[in-house]
Every structure is written in structure tokens, then in C-alpha cells.
Amino acid sequence: GQNIDQPTEMTATEGAIVQINCTYQTSGFNGLFWYQQHAGEAPTFLSYNVLDGLEEKGRFSSFLSRSKGYSYLLLKELQMKDSASYLCAVVDSNYQLIWGAGTKLIIKP
Amino acid sequence: GAGVSQSPSNKVTEKGKDVELRCDPISGHTALYWYRQSLGQGLEFLIYFQGNSAPDKSGLPSDRFSAERTGGSVSTLTIQRTQQEDSAVYLCASSHGLAGPYNEQFFGPGTRLTVL
Numbered sequence: 001g002q003n004i005d006q007p008t009e010m011t012a013t014e015g016a017i018v019q020i021n022c023t024y025q026t027s028g029f030n031g032l033f034w035y036q037q038h039a040g041e042a043p044t045f046l047s048y049n050v051l052d053g054l055e056e057k058g059r060f061s062s063f064l065s066r067s068k069g070y071s072y073l074l075l076k077e078l079q080m081k082d083s084a085s086y087l088c089a090v091v092d093s094n095y096q097l098i099w100g101a102g103t104k105l106i107i108k109p
Numbered sequence: 110g111a112g113v114s115q116s117p118s119n120k121v122t123e124k125g126k127d128v129e130l131r132c133d134p135i136s137g138h139t140a141l142y143w144y145r146q147s148l149g150q151g152l153e154f155l156i157y158f159q160g161n162s163a164p165d166k167s168g169l170p171s172d173r174f175s176a177e178r179t180g181g182s183v184s185t186l187t188i189q190r191t192q193q194e195d196s197a198v199y200l201c202a203s204s205h206g207l208a209g210p211y212n213e214q215f216f217g218p219g220t221r222l223t224v225l
Contacts, residue, residue: 033213041218042200042216042217042218042219043152043200043216044216045213045214045215048213087151087152094165095207096154096157096165097142097154097214099144099151099152099154100151101150101151102151102152104149
């Protein structure tokens, strides 16, 4: 079967750095998305990786290792507004998105 | 429109009644997805449309659920004989085409369904 694993919840301090991991086992791979979802709101796109390596976009970076079936989202200089759930989703061989359950990130002052 | 819209934003219904949820995707987006999300849970895939056809209906929980899309645009998700376990937020998303680079999904605000 297809499986996406993420930690259920993480806590970090304002101003610090946090890394949210995602491991996947899917039938084929055509890229990996990260989405952010604030409580009560719809998910919004953060990043897309299809090649190995690190993609940096401001305070957020996303890393992919296809050989290890592994990705992480790195958030730097954390702000209170970063408190949200972060969803990992993998594009399988049929170009369908397989979603993880999401990681709830709690930022403390 | 500028984004994906859904209606109604909230729906409260009695057990056993039918409900119809509507999604207006971003103009020009050929792919349309329906998801369900229970409180504090991840996204549960329901159905996907490419144009007016639904190549993947594997996520529909039961035969009480059906969806259609006409004119390659608006989609409706119908739940017949609603049950309390159907209570959730129903999210619609659209994209230019199959998932991939430059084809991220854009989500609507969702419809919160409560079955009493």
C-alpha cells in the first residue's frame, strides 16, 4: 500500500528553527508537495520538490532524497503565525496526490 | 473568479436528509478534487475529475456519495441519507492538470457539514 508518515505534533520556540520530516512509500514518485494549513482554513501551497536536494524559499526550505523516500520542511526564524499544520503529499505514478495526516506545529513565545 | 469557491460555507442537516455541496474551480483548471477532513485529521481523498470525467472514484466512502462535474467547471458532491459520521469539512481543490510542477492544487474555503 501507499503510506506517508509525519509526526503528529511538534512544539518549537519563537525565533528558533524546526524541521518537519516526511517519509513515504508510494507506487512511483512524481514529486512531493508541502502545504500549510492554519486551523479552520484551507491548505495553501508551500513547496514542490521532484529532484534531490534543498529548495530554499525565504524562511522556508524543503529537502528531498528520493533514494531514501524522505523529505523535510525546514522553518527558520519561527514566528507565532507559523503555528499551523504542515501537510506532506506525494505524487504517485498515476499523478495522484497521496496525502500525509499532517504535522501540527505549535510555536511558543 | 479569483479562487476556488464553495457553497454553502456551513450546512446543518438532519440525519437521513440529502445534501448537495457545490464547488466552483478556478477558471481554466481542468482537474478538480474533493476531499473530506474531520476535526484535527488529515485530508481524506474522495474523488477526482479530469474535465467532466472521474478517473478515480476510489475514495468515495459509500454508495450514498456521488459527484458530478458539468461543462468542465462546476462540480457538485451529493450525499444521500446523511449519517452523523458524514459530519466533516468538505474541501474542493482545482489545478491546471495532473499533479506535478506548476500544478499545485488550490483549495476552496470548504463546506462545514454537520449532521444532527
